[in-house]
Amino acid sequence: MLSTHKALMVQGTTSDAGKSVLVAGLGRVLARRGISVAPFKSQNMALNSAVTKDGGEIGRAQAFQAFACGVEPTVHMNPILLKPNSDCAAQVIVQGKATASMDAIGFQSYKAFAMPPVMASFEILQSQFETILIEGAGSPAEVNLRANDIANMGFAEEADVPVIIVADIDRGGVFAHLTGTLNCLSQSEQDRIIGFVINRFRGDIKLLEPGLDWLEEKTGKPVIGVIPYLQGLMLDAEDAIDTAQSDDKESELFNIVVPVYPRASNHTDFDALRMHPQVNLQFVRPGDPLPAADLIVLPGSKSVISDLASLRAYGWDKHIAKHLRYGGKIAGICGGYQMLGQRIADPFGMEGEPASVEGLGYLQCETTIEKEKVLTQKTGTLALLGREAPVRGYEIHMGVSTVHGKSPISYKNEGSDNVLFDGLVSEDDVVLGTYWHGVFDSPDACALILQWAGLEKAKQSNLDALREKSIDVLADALEANLDLDLLFPELKLLSKEER
Template sequence: MLPTSRALMVQGTTSDAGKSVLVAGLGRLLARRGIHVAPFKSQNMALNSAVTADGGEIGRAQAFQAFACGVEPTVHMNPILLKPNSDCGAQIIVQGKAAESMNAIGFQSYKKFAMTPVMESFSILQKQFDCVLIEGAGSPAEVNLRENDIANMGFAEEADVPVIIVADIDRGGVFAHLIGTLDCLSQSERDRVIGFVINRFRGDISLLEPGLEWLEEKTGKPVIGVVPYLQGLMLDAEDAIDVSQTQSTEGDVLNIVVPVVPRISNHTDFDALRIHPQVNLQFAAPGKPLPPCDLIILPGSKSVISDLTSIRNYGWDHQIAKHLRYGGKVMGICGGYQMLGNRIEDPHGIEGTMLKTDGLGYLDTHTVIEREKVLTRTVGTLTLGGERAKVTGYEIHMGVTSSKGQTLITSENGQDGLINTDQNVLGTYWHGVFDSPEACSLLLAWAGLGEVKEISLEAERERSINALADALEASLDMSKLWASNF
């Protein structure tokens, strides 16, 4: 049986309350029951993005939620994506395509026009799927952002969908968060809230039950469930970086450091390294010295010239040079690849106010930031050290790079990447190169790891989403979400 409502919206008391995870887990639960379900987030702000099959760009979290639902991601699952390129400005992606850059005040005015593509995309999904699971953004209690709201209750009212509110008890003050959020809503908005979910609970639930009874009596809303604190799951991050260092105890180990630049993008590139049993992965905080390691990976960036300036300001350029002198390896992905070259130019000022700069000079490349964004998903062959491996990946970049030397990847779209003559510095535009088990093993061997074990990130994601769905099935009262017993 289908849910009586063909849509359900998950809003949160705060950012990172568990909205993305809850939508992914519920999506897998419904998919298990044969329900054709899709995720939807009208407005997302994130530098982790994904490419759809038709060449559009959406938030990475929505692509992962689509994976949980067992469906192909489309641009309509995230019609408005904001990619910050400064503290006050962002590139606006509308239904998968870059529209323009705006500051925060400009976007507030733009929102009254953005509801049209948002509702158009939502209507398309409703026609294609049995049920749509909607994720809010931030919190509906942000009263300063209520005008022309397309992300939370503004959308819920326009689309006329029921809402549940999730709160993170691990942060503390969970009852104040829920009561306070509800009090910030209008009467019609409160009426469409059908209940609460408390997330990340540790301990004996009997100690929480008096508070749950008080909350239900105080608000007249049911507590749909209390979700335990789940650890050891590999779920794609929407934006925040888990800076905890992975520690391996298995024999031969490779130490990898990723410098965190201010506008780092698609740090999910390193998820496969995070779970690899022979890799110690560490993110270096801005301004902190780079720890000793075997491999330094410069990540993607939304503002390449600005982030390269930060690398120099932190002194990381000198530390990278020393690392290479002592026999280390360096790799760059997308923006990091551009930084390793000779020159970067941004003649149109697309990514910032600095229009050109010298690169770090380790690869013979010259990059020009163009107006048209490259968005592709593809499959190819990685060639390194005389060995070959199948590789899958995706490209998201404004830069066009000309290069001289030995390329890395051959695909139906041509050639990509470069390795220097000393074979100790390489770069590629392809995000996700470590996700392919064969390519990951080949890259780790190049970096100095012997007897590399092959791991599957996809299998780990599958295990994690099933464990999440199992936990939600055990902890949520599904009859309070949907009247039908499916």
């Protein structure tokens, strides 16, 4: 007997099957019917994160899903966040706060103690919202990770919630993925699956129908719907870098290059640039040469000293020096800002082994990695080229920088009249650094930075408006193609005409 709590869990046959997108879209479907709904993901592993209003850290995908639901994100929407700082270790964040760094084996043991905070957060959300949309992680078919599982069927069993399985048909092998996943589960786990969703279908649905009939007969589970392949949507990526561009671009583009070092973080900082009609944004993979550009932006990093060493090993430091000699400009965000300074020290080994290294030397600042992480949302004013623009952002860093020179951002903390400053601009006005993630999301600030970098007639691009439009397009597709009564039998869902 499944729980009477109004909740639904979305699990997938693989990573990137469409779990995050489905939760966001279903959240909008319910929210615009007047149902209070919240996203939840018990365990997330990602270097893309967001800061909640009360100063906690959660996965970026859950913050985006909260945006789709029309609610303020909280730490309880993602009680366990893992941020990899090497191939075998990660920082563990529990209910918004960093608690430890563990290797993979250590975390497997830790999971036995992680269920109580996970369930506590879930119950808090249940007390505040009519329904909860739960996202799984990876695949429930990873039987090697089943012991003490808090991310997929382990959580579903503990919380006693119904589950749907989503698979990506665009990858091929969708029927094998679904039947294989089902066969890897115990009988009680199979019993709580209420059906399947097939994602990213192209073509005539009639060609798929014989396979759907076979799948339902083979498994005894209904196909709840087939979602068409939707292109051109502006949806925040959970972790994988999305290099797709809008087709609606001008012929003469401003070239921006973002080097992607091994532990680069919060690449969603560049979504506004990626969708900007005047910008050609290029992510450069580790080891590839940096192409010619008007602006190079160094992104954040989970392991700054290690990523700075990789940057040098790839020869990118020489590309950057040549770029500046030929009149280009450089910007750095968070870890990228620290790299542009004179020195970075990690005396406590917070991001690896204790070390102190020289930075790239373009900004007059020195950084020390401290034990406490800064987690804040910010609102202020960006000043460049003798002009000002409102700017908002958020900070996620353990580095404290001592700066010598002009800061481009001024702001006040809530309840204080004292003016504070962030970041640094080089004396020759060609290098810019800031701790604020999300600065390009502010249309006026984005246009001003592009003008500073050399795009004289920079237009505004409203990322939030693009997100809103994309979520509504997604929700419309889900309404048209999913059996909502089967998904939410306990909720009275009004049709679009009845709303």
